[in-house]
Amino acid sequence: MESKFAKHIDRDEIVQIVCDLVRQNTVNPPGNEHLCKDIVTRCMQSLGMEVSFYEKEPGRTNVVGRIGSGAKSIGFVSHMDVVPPGELEQWNTPPFEPTITDGRIYGRGTLDDKGSFACAYSACKAFLAEHRDFDGTIYLIAAADEEVGSELGIIYLVEECGLKFDVAIIPDGGRMDLSIYGEKGILWVELESHGIQAHGSTPELGRNAIVPLAETIAEIKSLDLGTSYDHAFDGWTMNVGTIQGGSSTNTVPAVARATIDFRLPAGISKQQVLAKIDEKVSAMRRRSPDSDVRVKVLHETEPHLSDKNSIIIRSFDQAARRLNLPMNYETFGGNTVAKNLYFAGITSVVHYPGDDKLAHVPNEFVIIDELVLGSVLYAETLEAYFFG
Numbered sequence: 224m225e226s227k228f229a230k231h232i233d234r235d236e237i238v239q240i241v242c243d244l245v246r247q248n249t250v251n252p253p254g255n256e257h258l259c260k261d262i263v264t265r266c267m268q269s270l271g272m273e274v275s276f277y278e279k280e281p282g283r284t285n286v287v288g289r290i291g292s293g294a295k296s297i298g299f300v301s302h303m304d305v306v307p308p309g310e311l312e313q314w315n316t317p318p319f320e321p322t323i324t325d326g327r328i329y330g331r332g333t334l335d336d337k338g339s340f341a342c343a344y345s346a347c348k349a350f351l352a353e354h355r356d357f358d359g360t361i362y363l364i365a366a367a368d369e370e371v372g373s374e375l376g377i378i379y380l381v382e383e384c385g386l387k388f389d390v391a392i393i394p395d396g397g398r399m400d401l402s403i404y405g406e407k408g409i410l411w412v413e414l415e416s417h418g419i420q421a422h423g424s425t426p427e428l429g430r431n432a433i434v435p436l437a438e439t440i441a442e443i444k445s446l447d448l449g450t451s452y453d454h455a456f457d458g459w460t461m462n463v464g465t466i467q468g469g470s471s472t473n474t475v476p477a478v479a480r481a482t483i484d485f486r487l488p489a490g491i492s493k494q495q496v497l498a499k500i501d502e503k504v505s506a507m508r509r510r511s512p513d514s515d516v517r518v519k520v521l522h523e524t525e526p527h528l529s530d531k532n533s534i535i536i537r538s539f540d541q542a543a544r545r546l547n548l549p550m551n552y553e554t555f556g557g558n559t560v561a562k563n564l565y566f567a568g569i570t571s572v573v574h575y576p577g578d579d580k581l582a583h584v585p586n587e588f589v590i591i592d593e594l595v596l597g598s599v600l601y602a603e604t605l606e607a608y609f610f611g
C-alpha cells in the first residue's frame with residue numbers, strides 16, 4: 224500500500240482490540256457500555272490522549288479521548304453498544320465469543336461498531352506517529368446508546384456536555400467504497416382506531432375498531448407523495464410496521480393501532496404526508512361514518528444533505544484518491560449520528576471499514592484487511608484535513 228501510514232498499522236493489535244470489545248456484552252438495551260470503558264481508555268491513553276468519561280445514566284459510559292490543542296478539530300465517533308444477536312440458532316459461532324477464520328472476525332459488533340473504533344484508534348496512532356506536533360485537536364469517541372437513538376450518547380455529549388469539534392468521521396454506515404453524505408428524514412405515524420367493546424356474538428351492540436383501521440391502511444397503501452423532491456435522494460418510502468388490536472376472538476375490539484414508517488427526502492414535508500393521510504382517513508370516514516381513526520406523530524427527524532464541498536468530504540476524497548480507492552457518495556434512508564451532528568453544525572463523513580449489509584445480521588463479521596485499509600484511509604484523511 225502506497226502510504227507512509229501503513230507501516231504504523233499493527234494488524235494484530237487491531238484484532239486484539241476488536242476481540243476484547245466483542246467479548247463485552249453491550250446489547251442495547253440495557254447497554255452496559257461501561258464494560259468497554261477500560262479497553263478503550265487504555266487505547267486512548269497509549270496515544271497520549273487525555274481521557275474523559277460522561278454518563279447520563281449509571282453504566283451508560285461515553286469515553287472521549289482528546290489530543291492536541293490547536294483550533295482546527297475533528298472527531299471520530301464510534302459507539303460501544305450493539306443490537307441484540309437475534310435468533311441464536313442462526314449464528315454459526317457464539318456472538319460474544321469472537322472467532323477468527325479466513326481473515327475475518329465473526330461476532331456481534333465486530334464491524335458495528337467495535338471494529339470501527341479499533342480502526343479509528345489505529346488511524347489516530349498512525350497519524351500521530353508521523354505528525355506528533357500537528358496543529359489541531361483530535362477527539363476519539365466511544366459513545367453509548369447509538370442503536371436506540373443516542374439520547375445517552377452523542378446527543379448528550381454535544382447538547383449537555385459541551386463536546387464540540389469542527390468536523391467528524393463516523394465509521395458507522397456505508398461501505399469501503401461508499402460514503403453517505405445525506406440521510407432522509409424519518410416520520411413515524413400511529414393510527415389509532417376507537418370502537419365500542421361488546422360480546423362477539425352480538426356485534427351490533429358494539430363498534431369494531433379493527434375493520435376501519437384495516438380499511439384505512441388499505442387506503443394509505445395507495446398514498447402518493449409525488450416526485451417533487453431533491454433528487455440527491457432516491458425517493459420516499461413507506462412501511463406499515465406494526466398492527467395490534469383486539470383482546471379475544473369472541474370480543475368486539477374497542478381499540479386497534481398501526482404504525483407506519485415514512486422515510487422522506489428533502490422537499491417532502493411532514494405536513495404534506497399528514498395532509499395525505501387525512502385525505503385517506505376522511506375518504507374512509509365517508510364510507511363508514513361512525514368510524515373513529517386518529518393520527519398521531521410518534522417520532523420525526525429532518526432530512527439532511529451535507530455540502531459535498533465541505534472540507535471534511537474534500538479531505539476524505541483526497542485521501543481515497545491518494546490510495547487509489549474508488550469512492551462513491553450517496554444518500555440513504557437510514558439515520559446515523561451524522562444527522563444529530565449536522566444539526567449541531569458539524570459536517571461528517573459516514574463510511575464503514577466494511578459493509579453495512581453485515582451490520583445487525585446474524586454472523587456479523589469484519590474483514591481484517593479492511594480494518595487495516597480503513598485505518599490508512601482515515602490517517603490519510605487526517606493528514607489531508609490538517610495539512611491540506
Ligand SMILES: [Zn+2]
Nearest residue numbers: 335336369395
Ligand atoms: Zn452502528
